[in-house]
Amino acid sequence: MEKEAILELRNIRKVFDKTVALDSVSFSLYPGEIHGLLGGNGAGKTTLMNILYGLYRKDEGEINFHGKKLNIQGPRDAIDNKIGMVHQHFLQIGNYTVLENIVLGTNVSHPGSMDLSAEAEKLADLGKRFFLPVEPNAVVDTLPVGTRQKVEILKALYRGVEVLILDEPTTNLTPQEVDDLFDSLRVIVNEGRSIVFITHKLREVLHVCDRITVLREGRNITSLTRAEASEDIFIRAMVGDQMEIEGSVYFSHAKMANVAANESATPALEMKNVGLKTKEGISRLTDLNFQIKQGEIFGVAGVAGNGQRELAECVTGVVLPSEGSILMHGKDVTALPVNELLKQGVAYIPEDRLHDGFLPKANVAQNLILGYHRQKPYYEHGLIKWNTVYDKVRGYISEYNIKTNGPEDPGGNLSGGNIQRVMIARAFSMDANLLVAHNPTRGLDIPSMDFVYNKMLDHKKSGSSTLLISEDLDELLLISDRIAVLYRGQILGILDRKDFDKYAIGRLMSGIRAEETADLRAAS
């Protein structure tokens, strides 16, 4: 059954400055299919789809839609041709209601009175058909991420799209929400629409996609149907030949080499009733109690914005908790400032690398010593020993594979992934005994992620501890010894590695406590 492709992208090429983002990439989409676009960071997936959606102009190549050549100048053209895209960062107006956001930019039936009852009806109908229930009069700002994503998908369906592009749609969803999303997607394509599903998560594509195209470094690697596919083929396609898969943590099916944490020693970190309130008195963290043992990787899961950043900043001394105390190796460090904590062996990889961790106007060497510039071997008698710094920095540049012209290259020349490598190199440069890592692998390609995991496991083996705060549940499941789930600034539960269960964590992530789940199970 050779179906006719409704959409075809041929030999698309796109160059940013000197980097070739897409090199003669082709892609075709059949009606009624979910087509996975798979690849690591920087593979060109999003760039390709941004070209289709009109956000970027292509340098070369052509787009055929329904057999006709399509000239897309901007998102307006894409929307007029019934192509819709849901971005990773939602484009919504926070203080508008769901309904207002959805009708924004369309013709409404009563523009004078803004009586939207007809539109509300249409929306309710769409919600029912595609299992995307939302409250039309809720203000978008008050909604959780999972619901806001439903709004975004409804927005596209409301405009009658035939092709729906989803960019990393499962980021920040709980496993339950991911399942629900996949159900909805199936219904959407069953009515003849097509979906492009951009992701770097192999298991998701294998789960939901009919056909899968793999990109790597801006090139087509392979395109296969699910029936033809095996996990191994895709792994190889995603990472290329240079990566050693055997020793990889990222693709390991076996449980991580379990190095037992030191149970008897004093905990590396102890949080006692820690709470944090904003100036306005709003609670960001409430009554946090946990211990991180020496040699333990302690994961913190949760949907973004549930207090992760505040937790990281309390532990690293960036903000002072309003209640409770923090102990490191038995010593009270609650009131110590950041520079003292860094001296005592804390390392920090902040989530928002551009704002919280990086000096774009300073050079690579200056960036790599930030925070450690008053410590040996960089510092002596008030002076910075730049020769030593440069020697060290050259070592880090090659070890961490930072693509730069050298220690004196301005930070602003670095790409996002390379900036992240600088963050990681800096955090591991001082043999810290407590690493606070917040989304440490964001923006990294697979071999680099693997490198980071191996570094963290080495760190663990040497008896040091890690507070790993991540929005990537797979990452947490992969290398944590225990996982705590943060919800609205509270820890709803802490699971041991033997009890790890995606769905149990997912329930906690959406605010359902363990005893409540037990009740539910008993009731059903």
Next chain:
Amino acid sequence: MTIVRKTVPYLIAIIASFAAAGIFIALTGANVFQAYETILITSFRTPNGFVQTLLKFIPLTLQALAFTIPLTAGKFNMGGEGQMIVGAIAASAVGIVGADLPAIVLLPLVILAGVVAGALWGFIPAYLLYKFNINEILTSMLLNFVSFQIIDLVATGVWRDPVAGHPTTVQIGAGGFLPMLIKNPPLNAGLILALLVAAGVYIYTSRTAGGYELIATGANPRAASVFGINVKRMFVFSIVLAGGIAGLSGVIEVAGVQHRLIVGLQHNFLVLGVIIALIAKGNNLAVPFVAFFIAILEVGASAMQRTMNVPVEMVFIVEALVLLFVLLSDVVRRR
């Protein structure tokens, strides 16, 4: 290689600005080439011309540094002029009150008083920034006007020199004079102070941990504070240090050049300091070189006015155009 690459845009900018300003000079009816010859040669033709240039170079360098140091931390000190005046007032006050003290006591006191007064004048906007987050551009600039009134008060009040035709104080004690490097034409030791300060600032910013913290603060204050640098303290420190350096330039005008306090001693130093700092793109090492170049233009321009009747303001056009073209060359290179 990198030095060549960095200076070429400057040379092009200078040539382009001379060419553009030449049009205006021609419009005044003067001979363009003769005008430029006067501007560029005056400083080197006679010993007097060269010393005049050095005497301009001293306050220009210090004023420019008083702008670049806070700029390194990402802050704008628009109060260099006021800090200079207040420094000059304090130096004069000490020099007049302690007129009978021997040089070994009086001179250090004069210098110290001026530097501390300038630093204190810088501390006011710095503290307002630290405590209440009030924009330092506004406060430092407004304090200049306050200093104008104070200098008027001092120069027409108790210490007024009744024989002078211009608001001026009496002379400070001879013990407060800066020693002369050359007697005739007179060149005072302020030159050495200025060069030492410039070298010190360069070493401080490029070699010390404190200087590194200043740069990190300017590069991204949020990241600097997340990694343990007290950025608010760096802001205050940078503006206070700048105030002290501007105060020193006031001291040198009083103790080195005039030996008394004269109303109007600040000339155009604030604007020129900012122009020098921006042409140097905030690079502390480049500041003395740019300052010397601007000093040549300034001295040459007064000569041009004397000999050719071309208004001295013409050289402002050149200076402004140099800055404009240097900034433009950045944009062009990025394309």
